[in-house]
Amino acid sequence: MTSKPFINSERLLTSISDYARIGATPGGGVTRLALSEEDQQVRKRFAADVAGAETTLRVDDIGNMVAIRSGREALSPIQIGSHLDSVRNGGRFDGALGVLGGLEVLRALADAGHVTRHPIELINWTNEEGVRYEPAMMGSGAAYGVFERGWVGERTDRDGIRFGDALDAIGYRGDLAYRPEPGAAYLELHIEQGPVLDEADVAVGVVEGILGITWLDVVVEGQADHAGPSPMSTRRDALAAAAEIVSMVEGLAVEAGPPVVGTVGRLSPDPDLINVVPGRVEMSVDLRHQTSAQLNDLVAEFQSRLDAIATRRKVTVTVDRFWTSEATRFDAGIVGAIAASADVCSPGALRLWSGAGHDAKYAADGGPAGMIFVRSRGGLSHCEEEMSEDDDIAAGVATLLETVLRLDTALSSND
Numbered sequence: 309m310t311s312k313p314f315i316n317s318e319r320l321l322t323s324i325s326d327y328a329r330i331g332a333t334p335g336g337g338v339t340r341l342a343l344s345e346e347d348q349q350v351r352k353r354f355a356a357d358v359a360g361a362e363t364t365l366r367v368d369d370i371g372n373m374v375a376i377r378s379g380r381e382a383l384s385p386i387q388i389g390s391h392l393d394s395v396r397n398g399g400r401f402d403g404a405l406g407v408l409g410g411l412e413v414l415r416a417l418a419d420a421g422h423v424t425r426h427p428i429e430l431i432n433w434t435n436e437e438g439v440r441y442e443p444a445m446m447g448s449g450a451a452y453g454v455f456e457r458g459w460v461g462e463r464t465d466r467d468g469i470r471f472g473d474a475l476d477a478i479g480y481r482g483d484l485a486y487r488p489e490p491g492a493a494y495l496e497l498h499i500e501q502g503p504v505l506d507e508a509d510v511a512v513g514v515v516e517g518i519l520g521i522t523w524l525d526v527v528v529e530g531q532a533d534h535a536g537p538s539p540m541s542t543r544r545d546a547l548a549a550a551a552e553i554v555s556m557v558e559g560l561a562v563e564a565g566p567p568v569v570g571t572v573g574r575l576s577p578d579p580d581l582i583n584v585v586p587g588r589v590e591m592s593v594d595l596r597h598q599t600s601a602q603l604n605d606l607v608a609e610f611q612s613r614l615d616a617i618a619t620r621r622k623v624t625v626t627v628d629r630f631w632t633s634e635a636t637r638f639d640a641g642i643v644g645a646i647a648a649s650a651d652v653c654s655p656g657a658l659r660l661w662s663g664a665g666h667d668a669k670y671a672a673d674g675g676p677a678g679m680i681f682v683r684s685r686g687g688l689s690h691c692e693e694e695m696s697e698d699d700d701i702a703a704g705v706a707t708l709l710e711t712v713l714r715l716d717t718a719l720s721s722n723d
């Protein structure tokens with residue numbers, strides 16, 4: 309008889325600190341840019357670890373690594389995925405937690421001699437961060453048909469090195485035939501990277517979905533003029549109008565309430581001189597909401613408030629909504645299984661939305677998917693100070709294992 313699998317938190321935490329040595333930075337973080345020497349090292353370590361956990365490793369043509377543990381029935385796999393690449397001077401948990409949590413799940417199954425009905429696939433997606441090669445979530449995007457493989461191969465980094473050449477250089481170009489395909493379920497464990505769980509004093513979050521994101525370029529045109537002789541009453545100051553727009557965007561998001569966010573991150577006045585009234589300002593606006601319809605309504609409200617500011621200040625504004633990432637609501641069955649598992653492993657878990665993109669977004673385009681969040685201390689991420697407590701990590705990984713076991717039992721035999 310086999311026993312019920314359970315995670316070994318000491319082994320899990322040791323893995324996390326071992327992997328954090330690869331590309332370690334002086335401040336306790338990591339730099340493991342996609343397809344770098346550090347990425348190669350961490351991939352070798354991952355390959356060795358999954359080999360010891362009763363799996364077969366396959367690498368696809370984008371370098372996505374898939375460790376497969378056989379199931380006892382001919383079913384689509386239950387997948388666990390995340391990424392081992394990082395930003396420059398990033399934290400040790402972003403991405404690595406999900407992959408190493410998945411590794412611990414495989415090890416726990418092996419320890420218990422537990423063979424699942426479904427095969428289990430553990431995926432290390434290539435280039436989630438999109439720092440060296442833009443855009444982000446490239447490996448999962450390629451796997452789910454968002455990016456064409458030829459286009460991916462031709463992407464270049466700052467030094468002009470092609471993605472395809474860098475992939476060959478680290479020896480991780482595999483076979484197109486090994487692309488992961490949509491499975492019975494896709495699960496991703498990740499640090500929250502925001503303060504919601506920390507503020508609520510809760511270890512684990514059940515993620516409802518990923519917010520839709522839209523980016524707009526706004527150009528404000530007034531009239532440049534001498535800062536001395538031009539009286540306040542006749543000015544058409546583009547920067548003063550832009551300042552109102554910044555506050556308007558903030559107010560719009562605050563009024564809409566969580567999880568809506570709105571940000572002006574880039575703003576450049578022209579001319580940029582001490583004694584000239586700015587005649588022109590270029591600025592960016594980033595708006596995020598739960599559904600495409602709500603996001604569109606938010607943009608419409610933004611536009612109408614913008615028009616009011618322009619009319620009152622006698623400036624002209626042009627808006628270019630140049631990029632939108634549609635919102636993703638995770639599969640209700642998967643979210644329910646995660647919530648039920650969290651009730652057992654980490655009672656009091658909170659439901660929340662992700663403001664950041666993850667590989668689970670593309671996976672959700674292909675099949676049922678869901679995410680588990682672990683509390684980030686102070687909400688900090690993409691920095692060396694990124695921190696999650698040992699107990700929270702253990703609770704998140706236990707929830708992941710419990711979810712796998714529940715779905716393995718619950719999912720119908722013909723999916």
Ligand SMILES: [Zn+2]
Binds near residue numbers: 391436498
């Ligand atoms: Zn990540």
